[in-house]
């Protein structure tokens with residue numbers, strides 16, 4: 001019964017990387033266009049794109065991004081990639097998705113970052129038109145990029161804010177490059193009224209999450225290591241900081257050792273603001289249906305709990321108030337239909 005509820009409910013994904021979520025079929029199309037040779041055997045291609053369940057570390061996990069990033073080097077490929085992701089999300093009733101990617105990993109002299117961002121917005125816009133999936137685009141600054149590079153994202157985010165882009169993010173090697181190195185970027189974003197989330201507490205301890213909060217982040221990507229700091233959990237609960245959990249990915253990258261070590265129930269019990277997301281649909285071989293199914297298998301969810309998680313996603317999303325209302329209304333309608341079918 002719960003499975004039917006999970007399958008059919010309207011879903012919201014707040015943490016989904018474009019490059020980690022391209023289907024193998026789309027990768028074939030993109031690779032052919034840019035002249036990259038791929039293995040003929042689908043199994044070999046999947047092995048290049050999907051991290052094993054018993055992945056040894058975040059470093060091994062990140063190798064699965066090499067091929068997608070190599071394919072994402074033309075405006076046309078970005079458009080196709082974004083449209084493909086919207087189609088994939090629609091197939092499991094995602095009604096709103098915040099897609100993120102790092103434009104500066106692909107931009108070069110002949111492909112300005114502005115064109116890259118515009119192409120992704122056009123792909124997502126076409127996805128909205130064809131499949132009804134609403135979206136917000138998040139531009140990722142990279143931890144290992146110097147400030148002079150990351151600050152190029154500020155005018156871009158500002159230009160497309162309200163017409164596709166909803167926020168900035170900080171991604172990449174969390175252990176090697178502390179968030180505080182990027183304080184200027186986020187101080188400027190704050191000044192310009194650009195919202196942001198920051199990846200933290202995935203590959204580093206609670207101190208990394210405190211740094212992200214110091215920079216003014218209202219949402220945290222993953223945030224798993226908060227489980228080791230009671231004061232931090234209390235603080236985040238009181239402030240309503242949105243935690244973007246991505247359970248399948250978090251276990252693969254060893255952000256948590258195993259399900260017993262996973263802080264899903266702990267965070268909820270602490271009164272924290274928890275959302276459930278995919279991170280990378282292809283690299284982690286997941287989607288929101290699987291994420292909720294796995295959580296249900298481990299923790300036994302009720303429909304009321306699932307409803308609360310989805311509504312929390314709407315509440316802490318970067319969508320405007322009108323869209324948030326629409327998302328809640330879509331869930332109201334689903335519930336009414338589901339309940340009348342039950343009786």
Ligand SMILES: [Zn+2]
Pocket residue numbers: 015017199221279
């Ligand atoms: Zn992520």
